[in-house]
Amino acid sequence: MAEAKAIAANKSHSEAERRRRKRINGHLATLRTLLPNTIKTDKASLLAEAVRSVRELKKTTSELGATTMSDDDNDNYDDHTTLMKKFMFPSESDELNISYCNNSMDSDGTLIVKASICCEDRPEIMMELRNALSTVQGKVVRAEMSTVGGRIKCLLWLQMLENGCKEGLLVQLRSALKVVMDKATFGPQNMGQDLLGNKRPRLLGGPMNYV
Amino acid sequence: MAEAKAIAANKSHSEAERRRRKRINGHLATLRTLLPNTIKTDKASLLAEAVRSVRELKKTTSELGATTMSDDDNDNYDDHTTLMKKFMFPSESDELNISYCNNSMDSDGTLIVKASICCEDRPEIMMELRNALSTVQGKVVRAEMSTVGGRIKCLLWLQMLENGCKEGLLVQLRSALKVVMDKATFGPQNMGQDLLGNKRPRLLGGPMNYV
DNA sequence: TCGGACACGTGACTC
DNA sequence: TGAGTCACGTGTCCG
Numbered sequence: 001m002a003e004a005k006a007i008a009a010n011k012s013h014s015e016a017e018r019r020r021r022k023r024i025n026g027h028l029a030t031l032r033t034l035l036p037n038t039i040k041t042d043k044a045s046l047l048a049e050a051v052r053s054v055r056e057l058k059k060t061t062s063e064l065g066a067t068t069m070s071d072d073d074n075d076n077y078d079d080h081t082t083l084m085k086k087f088m089f090p091s092e093s094d095e096l097n098i099s100y101c102n103n104s105m106d107s108d109g110t111l112i113v114k115a116s117i118c119c120e121d122r123p124e125i126m127m128e129l130r131n132a133l134s135t136v137q138g139k140v141v142r143a144e145m146s147t148v149g150g151r152i153k154c155l156l157w158l159q160m161l162e163n164g165c166k167e168g169l170l171v172q173l174r175s176a177l178k179v180v181m182d183k184a185t186f187g188p189q190n191m192g193q194d195l196l197g198n199k200r201p202r203l204l205g206g207p208m209n210y211v
Numbered sequence: 212m213a214e215a216k217a218i219a220a221n222k223s224h225s226e227a228e229r230r231r232r233k234r235i236n237g238h239l240a241t242l243r244t245l246l247p248n249t250i251k252t253d254k255a256s257l258l259a260e261a262v263r264s265v266r267e268l269k270k271t272t273s274e275l276g277a278t279t280m281s282d283d284d285n286d287n288y289d290d291h292t293t294l295m296k297k298f299m300f301p302s303e304s305d306e307l308n309i310s311y312c313n314n315s316m317d318s319d320g321t322l323i324v325k326a327s328i329c330c331e332d333r334p335e336i337m338m339e340l341r342n343a344l345s346t347v348q349g350k351v352v353r354a355e356m357s358t359v360g361g362r363i364k365c366l367l368w369l370q371m372l373e374n375g376c377k378e379g380l381l382v383q384l385r386s387a388l389k390v391v392m393d394k395a396t397f398g399p400q401n402m403g404q405d406l407l408g409n410k411r412p413r414l415l416g417g418p419m420n421y422v
Numbered sequence: 423t424c425g426g427a428c429a430c431g432t433g434a435c436t437c
Numbered sequence: 438t439g440a441g442t443c444a445c446g447t448g449t450c451c452g
Contacts, residue, residue, distance in 0.1 A: 009424090014446050016426070020255065021444070027258035034265050042442060044231065047238035050261055054245050057268035126337050144355045220439085225431050227441065232429070253427060428450085435443080 090151035094119045096181055098174055111160045113138065115173060119181040121152035128183065129154065132176040137169055301362035305330045307392055309385050322371045324349065326384060330392040332363035339394065340365065343387040348380055 028046060035049050095118040100111065119125075133140055138158035145154040160169055239257060246260050306329040311322065330336075344351060349369035356365040371380055 010447080017446070020427070023255040024258060027255060027262055030262050031258065031265065034262065034269070044234040044238060047235060047242065050265065051238055051241050051245065053265060054242065054261065054268070057265070058245070142355070144353070221432080223440085228431070231442070436441085
């Protein structure tokens with residue numbers, strides 16, 4: 001009796017352990033298909049490669065300034081639209097943010113500053129941005145922009161040439177961009193023409209057909 | 212004698228196995244520090260999370276069109292400059308590429324096409340790009356640009372609204388962008404003014420001081 | 423008491 | 438042969 005019990009217990013125990021191993025090895029196999037250069041390596045090397053890849057990919061995305069997706073519990077990342085929305089989409093409210101970029105010390109000691117502006121879109125905005133940026137002692141080394149529904153979001157990476165008085169440069173940058181942002185909403189040409197129909201041409205966003 | 216041998220062999224065997232387990236668990240621990248939401252989960256769940264993260268990060272980088280870094284053996288990714296160069300930098304030669312974007316089927320069945328153009332920079336190029344794109348039945352949902360040394364590289368993501376005659380749209384897009392690209396090099400205003408000194412204002416790149 | 427998760431030592435296999 | 442890796446069953450701890 002007791003012996004039969006013990007045998008049955010042992011059996012279920014080993015079976016449970018087998019299931020556990022199967023789960024682990026299954027994930028390992030999946031990982032192997034996902035990673036490159038991992039066709040014939042052993043388990044430990046596979047995990048080392050996984051660590052390396054995760055580090056590299058995280059670095060890439062953070063350098064690009066992409067929002068980390070793991071911040072919430074939404075697992076629905078299957079369509080392009082969702083990714084775009086999470087990555088960089090103009091929001092309904094005007095926004096102006098300036099921050100130092102991660103790992104931004106350049107080889108020659110200059111600093112990369114990231115600025116983002118979100119406001120109403122309009123055709124003159126590129127020229128205005130150019131004018132605004134010309135007042136700042138920094139060089140735009142990268143830009144991204146996206147528009148939807150008549151609003152524009154623009155990300156700018158500025159290489160700050162002068163190491164001295166960083167704070168002053170940031171203040172200048174902020175106020176210069178703020179002018180652009182506010183003009184989009186409160187500027188005269190906007191107040192007038194918007195009521196005539198939204199037919200101004202745009203570089204980005206909106207059906208291009210009627211331009 | 213033989214028995215002592217056998218015991219010694221068993222000992223080294225179990226020690227080797229112990230080392231192996233230690234290596235594996237070490238990588239697992241590293242992975243645990245790298246991944247979020249993995250403070251108190253078991254080994255299998257950790258690996259599942261790793262799989263999820265790798266998939267997500269790969270998707271993010273591929274959507275952004277970043278070059279996969281694993282393609283070569285250069286491990287020196289420590290500075291911003293290197294990353295930028297690998298990601299997107301204007302090259303010396305004019306380039307025009309059009310391709311379908313990975314995972315680009317949008318929820319409403321439209322297609323995302325990625326176009327990249329690299330040519331000489333000039334202030335009118337934004338306006339010219341806008342004009343060129345207005346001739347194509349597609350909507351620019353995202354753009355990235357970067358300039359250095361008087362050259363510009365521009366990445367465009369276009370959402371193709373019409374499913375029919377895709378190829379025709381791509382041909383139109385290509386020829387429209389080619390006009391912009393070639394005008395930068397061979398256009399009249401370039402031929403003339405370049406010799407007068409390169410003082411034309413630029414939105415991106417180049418010292419902004421003298422604008 | 424069960425069931426899950428882990429580390430351990432061992433037999434089998436490969437180079 | 439010897440050193441490495443793997444799957445397995447088992448002992449142990451925890452909720």
